[in-house]
Amino acid sequence: MRRLAILVALTGLATASQAMAADDGATIYKRCAACHLADGSGVPGAFPPLKADVRSLAATAAGRRYLALVVIRGVSGPITVGGKAYRGTMPAQAGLNDAQVAAVLNHVIRGAAAKPFTPREIAGYRAGSAGLNSAAVARLQPGIAGK
Numbered sequence: 253m254r255r256l257a258i259l260v261a262l263t264g265l266a267t268a269s270q271a272m273a274a275d276d277g278a279t280i281y282k283r284c285a286a287c288h289l290a291d292g293s294g295v296p297g298a299f300p301p302l303k304a305d306v307r308s309l310a311a312t313a314a315g316r317r318y319l320a321l322v323v324i325r326g327v328s329g330p331i332t333v334g335g336k337a338y339r340g341t342m343p344a345q346a347g348l349n350d351a352q353v354a355a356v357l358n359h360v361i362r363g364a365a366a367k368p369f370t371p372r373e374i375a376g377y378r379a380g381s382a383g384l385n386s387a388a389v390a391r392l393q394p395g396i397a398g399k
């Protein structure tokens with residue numbers, strides 16, 4: 253009986269910490285860090301940095317839609333980031349719900365002047381995006397002024 257109680261308590265703890273992890277932007281970002289690195293500086297020519305350009309993109313309506321769709325649908329260039337060309341492929345980050353996409357993007361743009369992403373905003377971009385493949389998402393990348 254006591255063993256069962258301990259097991260139930262432990263299971264409850266594990267579930268609570270998983271729920272916390274699943275919605276925390278920094279935790280979700282760990283899957284991005286495999287390519288973009290923990291500090292978002294990327295690998296030149298292979299994995300673009302998630303720095304100044306992403307923060308600029310988050311300041312415009314077209315840029316915000318592009319950022320959300322990169323995560324939801326993936327992106328397959330040519331795209332230009334930090335003035336450098338990228339012709340790789342980022343796979344769609346399947347399994348992230350709207351709240352998680354908002355959280356990870358807010359983690360990436362933290363410190364930027366842009367307003368935070370909301371789950372409702374992400375839901376709007378997701379709606380109707382099923383027909384977009386990663387190459388179509390690349391064509392949605394708005395140019396960054398001055399680059």
Ligand code: HEC
Nearest residue numbers: 283284287298305322327328329333338339340341342345
């Ligand atoms: C398997 C490697 C990989 C993972 C994991 C990955 N990315 Fe990417 N990401 C890429 C590549 C490669 C590109 C550039 C694709 C190209 O060359 O067209 C890219 C491009 C981007 C861009 C476009 C940047 C710009 O300025 O246009 C954003 C934003 C981005 N990734 C965010 C994320 C986020 C957020 C995550 C985690 C939820 C993530 N990525 C996970 C490989 C990855």
